[in-house]
Amino acid sequence: MDIGQPKRIIEIEPVTLPVPGEVVPDADPAPHPDREPTPARPEQRVP
């Protein structure tokens, strides 16, 4: 099969992999939908 001459290179890092059940290893975990946001600790609060 002849696909002709190369034209360009594309570096593709998909946000989600197009493979059933696979996840991108470096992706941030999604927040749990039922979980309350964690309150900031007292020393982190802005006065």
Add this chain to the structure above:
Amino acid sequence: MKPHGTTLDGLPTDVASEPIIAWRVWALTGRRDGSDLLLRPVARRARTWQPRQVVEASCRSSRWHEAPEPLCTCGLHGTHGIEVLRKTKGPAVLGRVALWGRVIEHQHGFRAQFAYPQRLRLICQFCFWTTGARREAPRHVGWFPRGEMMPICDEHLAVARRHDVFPRSLVTADEVAQRLRDIYAVDALAI
């Protein structure tokens, strides 16, 4: 897509976050009852595509470069259109394939580092060669020694019979197509 620069080969490079969806054909192997189906590149010595696993390219010509390499022919191939695939030897499955990682775009297709099928359809290779992909889906899948599965329409099955090239067993194409989609967890390709 963001322009990124140029390589040592003078090819421009871009960066993207969505896989490219291209056309591709595969050969098909399995047992004579239509179980243990696996997609296989039409190049006979190439490795099978394992279900639910990312397929990663490697180069059989050189261990010294990663696939795909601009000056080689290695990588997982996909095409812009169907027509260029009609010259392929022994296609059994036509489909859409997702390509990502390092992808080299050519005039008529792509060579990629990673791939996985997205939509699949069985094709009668004789109909595909003569009239393209828009014919009716084949009704049978013939099984040949060494596990080669050949989807075939009624008309070409009759021709094969007349020439004594008859499969060792036949299974229903609809059943094989459904099983193949379940194994790879993909959708049917509608044309």
